[in-house]
Amino acid sequence: MTNEEIIRAKKQVEKIKILEKKLAAKKEYLMNKVHLCFDEGKTDTTQAEDYILNYFWQHAYENYIDGGCMSNDLVAIEHRFLYESSFFAKLFADYKIDKDGAALDFGCGSAKYTEFFAKNFKKVIGVDISESTIEKHKQNNKLDNVEYICANILDCKIKEKFDFIYDGGIFTYIKDDLLVKEIIKKLTSMLKNKNSIFLVKESIAEHKRIDYKSINYIAYYRTIKDYSNFINWDEVKINHVKQLGWFRKYCNIYPEKLDEFYKNPLCIDKVVPNYNKNGLSSCFFIAKGK
Ligand SMILES: C[S@@+](CC[C@H](N)C(=O)[O-])C[C@H]1O[C@@H](n2cnc3c(N)ncnc32)[C@H](O)[C@@H]1O
Incomplete structure (x- = not known):
């Protein structure tokens, strides 16, 4: 030079x-x-909110290792998977779900859970609005029993019936209660029979609905009561998966608890509520087919 x-x-x-x-x-x-x-x-900023949300999900999986949980924290990601996969395994056993059947994973995101479901069902369809993520899954898919579809839940055209349908956190991004109600009705009608399960995991607000709006991210946190108005759920279970970042703090102070967690990830159900009385939580809603 x-x-x-x-x-x-x-x-x-x-x-x-x-x-x-x-x-x-x-x-x-x-x-x-x-x-x-x-x-x-x-x-009325609904149109702008739709734009921001769509932009967010189209890019979430470029910006975060775990786009589904918006996190780059590897330990928290591992904890979440251990916790949630244990939760699903227990649910399948408790409800005696037909493992020879089919499962639908709506809002499949990183496909970590779709792949877990693939071990438990004969066929699994993973659906998400994020084009790049679904394209990546289609290219990398090594599982014969898994199919990926890019679609918006608002105009889902799947006609099949399923033994297990999972909504892994989509309703938090749909503003209109009537639409959520309509989608729930449609998804429950896609259950195969009375042994089939519809499982919803959404972020919930403790006291009253919170519409979080920023230029980068939008979320509509409903309460358990709001969701309860949409359907007669068989079971509603609050958990605190979203607070696994918090759970890490706890394990740093009480490392002996971490061993217990690795042996039985569901043990955190007893611990976390003591520390998270007023914040946002995750909630599992369970409904059975008719
Ligand atoms: C909170 S993330 C959860 C992802 C995954 N279930 C998990 O637990 O890691 C929500 C997912 O829903 C997808 N999503 C959001 N709105 C959607 C819509 N209207 N239709 C289909 N998928 C949507 C997002 O792209 C994202 O992958």
């Missing part, structure tokens, strides 16, 4: 720095504008 080249590079770097400052100011201005509009609550 010559001296002239170094000086030219230095000049360019200074210009870029000025541009960066200008862009950062512009970015803050635009973000504040959107947040003010959301906070003011005078405009």
